[in-house]
Amino acid sequence: MIYFIGAGPGAADLITVRGKELLEKADMIIYAGSLVNPALLDYAKPECEIMNSAVMTLEEVIAAMVPAAQEGKLVVRLHTGDPSVYGAHREQMDLLKSYNLDFEVVPGVSSFCAAAASLKAEYTLPEVSQSVIITRMEGRTGVPPKQKIKDYAKHHATMVIFLSAGMLEKLQKELISGGYGADEPAAIVYKASWPDEKVLHCTVGTIAETAAANNVKNLALITVGGFLGSAYERSELYNPTFETGYRKADASKLQIKPVTKTHHKPGK
Structure with missing residues (x-):
C-alpha cells in the first residue's frame, strides 16, 4: 500500500495521529525535503529506506514507489501541509492507477x-x-x-x-x-x-x-x-437571542455587547 500523507505545516507534533503511526510502520518514506520538517523522519524505524524528493523528478519518485509497493512494502509519500493544497499528488495517483496499485490519502494540517x-x-x-x-x-x-x-x-x-x-x-x-x-x-x-x-x-x-x-x-x-482588522459582528450561533435545534432563544441571557457596529470598508 502507498500512503500520501500530509506532514502538517512544520512542527513535528502537528502531523495527524494516523500519519505518525504510518510513518512508524513505513518500509519506505519519500519526503518533500525542501519543505517537510526532517524531525518527522525520527518517527521512522531504523531499517526504513528514506528518500528526498527535492532532488527527484516525478518519474524517479514513481520508479521508487512502484517496485516497493509491488513487493508488499508499506510506502509513505510525505507531503508538506495537506497534499490537496499545491501538493502535486494528483499526477502521482494517476500514474499509480496505471500500475493497478492501491493508495490512500491521509490529510494534514495546511x-x-x-x-x-x-x-x-x-x-x-x-x-x-x-x-x-x-x-x-x-x-x-x-x-x-x-x-x-x-x-x-x-x-x-x-x-x-x-x-x-x-x-x-x-x-x-x-x-x-x-x-x-x-x-x-x-x-x-x-x-x-x-x-x-x-x-x-x-x-x-x-x-x-x-x-x-x-x-x-x-x-x-x-x-x-x-x-x-478589529471590526466584526457577533456570531449568531452562540447568541442567546438565536434559536437552534439544541437551544431555545432567551434574550434575558444577552449580556455581551456587540464588538462593533462598524466594519472595515474596502478601499476604492
Missing part, C-alpha cells in the same frame, strides 16, 4: 490553518468575510483565465496567497489593481509553526517593504483582508 493560528485570527468573521480564497501569483507556472490575483481581489474576501514571496512588489500592484486600498490590512507569516516563525503585520501597500526589512524571501504566506 499551512494556511497554521498561519491563522499564528495570527490568532479567524478567517471567516460575520459581516467581514465568509469566504477564503487560497491562491498564488502567476509565475513560471501560469494560472487559468479569470484566476489572477486582481480577479480575486475584487471580491474583498479573505485571501491567503501561497508560493508568492518572491514576487511581492508585483503582488501589491495586483491587489491594488483588483480593488484593495494600499492601507488595507495584510500580514506575512513566515514558516508557520516552525521554531523560526515570523509573524509580520503590515498593509497591502507595505507587503514588499515589510518582507525585505525582515529578510523574508520565501516560505511565507501572505494574508489579506478585513479579518485582520
Whole structure:
C-alpha cells in the first residue's frame, strides 16, 4: 500500500495521529525535503529506506514507489501541509492507477490553518468575510483565465496567497489593481509553526517593504483582508437571542455587547 500523507505545516507534533503511526510502520518514506520538517523522519524505524524528493523528478519518485509497493512494502509519500493544497499528488495517483496499485490519502494540517493560528485570527468573521480564497501569483507556472490575483481581489474576501514571496512588489500592484486600498490590512507569516516563525503585520501597500526589512524571501504566506482588522459582528450561533435545534432563544441571557457596529470598508 502507498500512503500520501500530509506532514502538517512544520512542527513535528502537528502531523495527524494516523500519519505518525504510518510513518512508524513505513518500509519506505519519500519526503518533500525542501519543505517537510526532517524531525518527522525520527518517527521512522531504523531499517526504513528514506528518500528526498527535492532532488527527484516525478518519474524517479514513481520508479521508487512502484517496485516497493509491488513487493508488499508499506510506502509513505510525505507531503508538506495537506497534499490537496499545491501538493502535486494528483499526477502521482494517476500514474499509480496505471500500475493497478492501491493508495490512500491521509490529510494534514495546511499551512494556511497554521498561519491563522499564528495570527490568532479567524478567517471567516460575520459581516467581514465568509469566504477564503487560497491562491498564488502567476509565475513560471501560469494560472487559468479569470484566476489572477486582481480577479480575486475584487471580491474583498479573505485571501491567503501561497508560493508568492518572491514576487511581492508585483503582488501589491495586483491587489491594488483588483480593488484593495494600499492601507488595507495584510500580514506575512513566515514558516508557520516552525521554531523560526515570523509573524509580520503590515498593509497591502507595505507587503514588499515589510518582507525585505525582515529578510523574508520565501516560505511565507501572505494574508489579506478585513479579518485582520478589529471590526466584526457577533456570531449568531452562540447568541442567546438565536434559536437552534439544541437551544431555545432567551434574550434575558444577552449580556455581551456587540464588538462593533462598524466594519472595515474596502478601499476604492
